[in-house]
Amino acid sequence: MKHAYDVYAQACPTRVVLDRLADKWIVLILGLLGEQPMRFNQLRREIQGVSQKVLSQALKKLERDGLVHRQAFATVPVTVEYSITPLGRSLASTVSELARWAEANIESVIAAQQSYDAAELRRGES
């Protein structure tokens, strides 16, 4: 049984969605928001190394795609809370698994890299 949408086809809109999901920051953001709603600077502190610009852009895209909900409160200073939507939640477990795989298998990957680099060095002796 074939899909109506095929992510392997060039002009398919699923490509755009996949390109959105397959992003380091999106994986990390959805992983956090899957646990609890969070505010902008809270996310920024949790996700170490993300710049304000990139975080802001990522959240905007996630909001536009209906994966994250943005709510501003007229406190002083202003409070903005980001939370995951039902659609986002249906995705969160999958993307979290990516992060967990990275944490669980980092040692195997590093070992593979070292063995690859060592072999390359032997081959490419100038």
Place this chain on the structure above:
Amino acid sequence: MKHAYDVYAQACPTRVVLDRLADKWIVLILGLLGEQPMRFNQLRREIQGVSQKVLSQALKKLERDGLVHRQAFATVPVTVEYSITPLGRSLASTVSELARWAEANIESVIAAQQSYDAAELRRGES
């Protein structure tokens, strides 16, 4: 219980791995190679829209990370077969789910985008 490696920490090597995995082309490549070994141009034809350069770079990185195995046969013209490794296989189902989620939920995402864009238009009337 805390992980030894925390993907939310800036200097953590898992970040590098996650950044590698969270890539549109890597998801698509691993999805295909999880089904069967494939040759370079076969991958290129299946994954519509990928350039030779990007495919070549992605495969090199996957090989270095120990996720994909590259085997060249001295036929004429040369034959190169890419296959998934056990480590890569342990990841393939997770990344395939990303692609499947995109195919399954594209309509909800497009609907959310349209409603977002319509609301934005109403707000931002100049």
Place this chain on the structure above:
DNA sequence: AATAGTGGGTTTCTAAAAGAAACCAGGTAT
């Protein structure tokens, strides 16, 4: 003998994106 085609790439060049750092607004506390 020259030309075209094959698989599997690399090189070159340009347009787009990521990232670091500075800036801003509106308000509070010192």
Place this chain on the structure above:
DNA sequence: ATACCTGGTTTCTTTTAGAAACCCACTATT
């Protein structure tokens, strides 16, 4: 007055992605 808070945007530089052309070794065609 000055410094600080949240939640961003702007500017500028460095990477990266992507399109297109090229390359090599070989074969088959004219």
